[in-house]
Amino acid sequence: MERKILLKHLDVPGIRTFGVFRSTGGYRSVEHALKNMTPDEVVEEVKESGLRGRGGAGFPAGMKWSFIDRKSNKPRYLICNADESEPGTFKDRYLMEKIPHLLIEGMICSCYALGANTGYIYVRGEYKYIIGILNEAIREAYDHGFLGKNILGSNYNLDIHVHSGAGAYICGEETALIESLEGKRGNPRIKPPFPAVVGLYGCPTVVNNVETLANIGFIVNHGGSEFARYGMGKSTGTKLISACGNINNPGVYEIELGLSVREFLYDPKYCGGIKNGKELKAVIAGGSSVPILPANLILQTAAGAERLMTYESLAEGGFVSGTMLGSGGFIVYDEDACIVRNTWNLARFYHHESCGQCSPCREGTGWMENVLHRIENGHGRQKDIDLLVSIASKIEGNTICPLGDAAAWPVASAIRHFRHEFEEHVLHPERCGRNEIGKLENVES
Amino acid sequence: MLDKRINHPLHEKEGKEICFSEASLQKVEQIISRYPKGKEKSALLPLLHIAQEEFEGYLSVDVMDYVAKILNIQPIEVYEVATFYSQYYLDPVGKHVIEICRTGPCAICGGEAMQAYLEKKLSVKEGETTTDGLFTLKAVECLGACGSAPVMQINTEFYEHLTFEKIDQILDELTKKAKEAKSEKSLWKEKFF
Structure with a gap:
C-alpha cells in the first residue's frame, strides 16, 4: 500500500490556505510540542526517526541538530535552504507552491527544538512567485498566533522571514548560503568551524532543506519511531522524487523509500516508462551532480540484486557501479540521448556556477567544459578522454566545498560507463549528429 | 561565463541623483527590519532586486552607490555582490528579459531548439x-x-512545455500589451516582498 507523509492532503481543495490546512490536522504538532514537550525531547524524536537531510548529502537531521552550541549565549538561528538549484530537482518548489504551511509548521517545531527565535527561508531568486506564496502563509500563521510573541501562551517567541537569493547555484551549499544571507558573495567557508557553532552572524545556526523541515511536523505528532516504520533500514520515511527527462509522466512523486527503481521508472503511477516507446539508456538518479548510470546498472546492482530507491541501495557498488539518492532529481535519458553532449552541457553548468574561490574548481571546470566542447564538435583527440579523467580526479576532494566533487563526478562517471561514445565522437564525429540539435533547420516543430 | 562576470567593466558613474519612490522606501525599511541591528547589510540582495526593478531593469553604478548609502556600507561591497549573482544585470536590458533554460534536463527535451527559435524570431543572439x-x-x-x-x-x-507555437503566442501577446499600455509596471514587487 502506498503511504504518504508530505503529500497526503495534496488534493484537498484550498490546502494552500491556513484554514484548510488547519482542518486537515495542520499545526497540531506546534501545539503538541509547545505544550507537552521540551526542546530536547523534540530533538530526541527527530534523532529516533532516522530522518536524513533531503537536500542531497543525506546527513542525519537529528544529529545535525544535536551539534548546535547550547553553551553559547548568542542567539541561535534556523535557516531553511530553499535555494533548490540542482539540475533535475524541483521538489521543494512543488512542496512550497502546493502546501507552504507544511514548511512553516515544521520550521516552528524545529526552531523550538533548537531554541531559535528567528528563522530565515532562503529562496532562490528565480522562484519569485514562491516568495509571494510563502509570505502569505507566514502572514496567516502570524494572524493565527502561531508566529510572533508568546506563541499559544507558551512564552516562546519566533519570527520567520523570507530572504531572496539572486541566482547562484553555489548558495545551496550551507556556508555559502550563510554568506549570501549576510549580504556577501556566495563563497563557501572553510569547515570547521561548522555552522552549528559559528554560523549566521557568527552565531550557532542550523541549515536544513525544505523537505527535511516539512517532515518534522509528522515526527512531532506521531513520534520518531512511527516515522522510522516508513521506508527501509536506514532510509527511513518517504522521499519526494522529481522525475524528468524522456519519460511519459514527468513530475514530483512522494515514494516510500525502498520502492524498486524499476517500478518507479515503469509503473504508470510514477514515471510511466520511456517516452515514445523508446529504450532506456541512462539515469541520473539524484540531481545532476551524482554519477550517471547506464540502464543495466540503474535497474540492478553489479551483483545482480534489484536496485531500490534507498540511500544504501543506490550507493551499492560505490562509484564503480553505483550512484547516490542525492536530492531526488531523477533524470532519465532514452536511447537517442547523446551522453557526450549531455556531459558537456553539465560541465558548462558547473563552470558557470563555480564561485571561483578554489583554483582546482575555478580552472578545472573550465578546462573540462572546453575539452568536452572540443570532442562534441568534432575536434577531439584520443588522449582528451584520459585528460578529462585526470582533470576530474584533480578537482575531486581538493576544494573547500562539494561543488568541485559535483562537477567532477558527472564527467568521470560518463566516461566510466560510456567511454565508447566518447571514442566514437573522437574517431567518427560525423556519426552522432546530435550536436546539430540546436540548429533550427534540423528541428521538426 | 565566470570570466565575463569577474571582468565585467562597470559603467562610468554618471552622477545622477537617485532616489527610491515612497512606496519602495517603505519596503526597504520593512526589509531592513528583518535583520538584527548592525546586520543591515543582509538586506543587500533584496534591495538590489528592488533597485533593479525600479531603475530601468539594471544596476548602474549610480544606483549601486545609492544602495550602499542606504545600507551604510562601502560601494565596493555592493559591486562585488552585484557582479557575483547572475540575476543582477549590469547593462541596460529590454522591457522584458526572456530567460530560456539551457541546462541538461531542458536540453534533452528540446530546450536547445527553443533557444535557437527565439534567437531567429527576435533576430538577436x-x-x-x-x-x-x-x-x-x-x-x-x-x-x-x-x-x-x-x-x-x-x-x-x-x-512551461514550450513549443514554437507557444513562443509565438507569448511574444505576440507581450508585444501587443506593450503597445497598449506603455507605462504599466509589473506588479511583482507587491507580491514579492
Whole structure:
C-alpha cells in the first residue's frame, strides 16, 4: 500500500490556505510540542526517526541538530535552504507552491527544538512567485498566533522571514548560503568551524532543506519511531522524487523509500516508462551532480540484486557501479540521448556556477567544459578522454566545498560507463549528429 | 561565463541623483527590519532586486552607490555582490528579459531548439536586446522546472512545455500589451516582498 507523509492532503481543495490546512490536522504538532514537550525531547524524536537531510548529502537531521552550541549565549538561528538549484530537482518548489504551511509548521517545531527565535527561508531568486506564496502563509500563521510573541501562551517567541537569493547555484551549499544571507558573495567557508557553532552572524545556526523541515511536523505528532516504520533500514520515511527527462509522466512523486527503481521508472503511477516507446539508456538518479548510470546498472546492482530507491541501495557498488539518492532529481535519458553532449552541457553548468574561490574548481571546470566542447564538435583527440579523467580526479576532494566533487563526478562517471561514445565522437564525429540539435533547420516543430 | 562576470567593466558613474519612490522606501525599511541591528547589510540582495526593478531593469553604478548609502556600507561591497549573482544585470536590458533554460534536463527535451527559435524570431543572439528595446534574450542555467521542460521565465512568469507555437503566442501577446499600455509596471514587487 502506498503511504504518504508530505503529500497526503495534496488534493484537498484550498490546502494552500491556513484554514484548510488547519482542518486537515495542520499545526497540531506546534501545539503538541509547545505544550507537552521540551526542546530536547523534540530533538530526541527527530534523532529516533532516522530522518536524513533531503537536500542531497543525506546527513542525519537529528544529529545535525544535536551539534548546535547550547553553551553559547548568542542567539541561535534556523535557516531553511530553499535555494533548490540542482539540475533535475524541483521538489521543494512543488512542496512550497502546493502546501507552504507544511514548511512553516515544521520550521516552528524545529526552531523550538533548537531554541531559535528567528528563522530565515532562503529562496532562490528565480522562484519569485514562491516568495509571494510563502509570505502569505507566514502572514496567516502570524494572524493565527502561531508566529510572533508568546506563541499559544507558551512564552516562546519566533519570527520567520523570507530572504531572496539572486541566482547562484553555489548558495545551496550551507556556508555559502550563510554568506549570501549576510549580504556577501556566495563563497563557501572553510569547515570547521561548522555552522552549528559559528554560523549566521557568527552565531550557532542550523541549515536544513525544505523537505527535511516539512517532515518534522509528522515526527512531532506521531513520534520518531512511527516515522522510522516508513521506508527501509536506514532510509527511513518517504522521499519526494522529481522525475524528468524522456519519460511519459514527468513530475514530483512522494515514494516510500525502498520502492524498486524499476517500478518507479515503469509503473504508470510514477514515471510511466520511456517516452515514445523508446529504450532506456541512462539515469541520473539524484540531481545532476551524482554519477550517471547506464540502464543495466540503474535497474540492478553489479551483483545482480534489484536496485531500490534507498540511500544504501543506490550507493551499492560505490562509484564503480553505483550512484547516490542525492536530492531526488531523477533524470532519465532514452536511447537517442547523446551522453557526450549531455556531459558537456553539465560541465558548462558547473563552470558557470563555480564561485571561483578554489583554483582546482575555478580552472578545472573550465578546462573540462572546453575539452568536452572540443570532442562534441568534432575536434577531439584520443588522449582528451584520459585528460578529462585526470582533470576530474584533480578537482575531486581538493576544494573547500562539494561543488568541485559535483562537477567532477558527472564527467568521470560518463566516461566510466560510456567511454565508447566518447571514442566514437573522437574517431567518427560525423556519426552522432546530435550536436546539430540546436540548429533550427534540423528541428521538426 | 565566470570570466565575463569577474571582468565585467562597470559603467562610468554618471552622477545622477537617485532616489527610491515612497512606496519602495517603505519596503526597504520593512526589509531592513528583518535583520538584527548592525546586520543591515543582509538586506543587500533584496534591495538590489528592488533597485533593479525600479531603475530601468539594471544596476548602474549610480544606483549601486545609492544602495550602499542606504545600507551604510562601502560601494565596493555592493559591486562585488552585484557582479557575483547572475540575476543582477549590469547593462541596460529590454522591457522584458526572456530567460530560456539551457541546462541538461531542458536540453534533452528540446530546450536547445527553443533557444535557437527565439534567437531567429527576435533576430538577436543570446545576451542581446531587440532593436525596439522590448526583449532581451538570456540563456540561463536550470530554472527548477525540469518536469515541464522546456521552460523559460519572463519577469516572474514561468512558461512551461514550450513549443514554437507557444513562443509565438507569448511574444505576440507581450508585444501587443506593450503597445497598449506603455507605462504599466509589473506588479511583482507587491507580491514579492
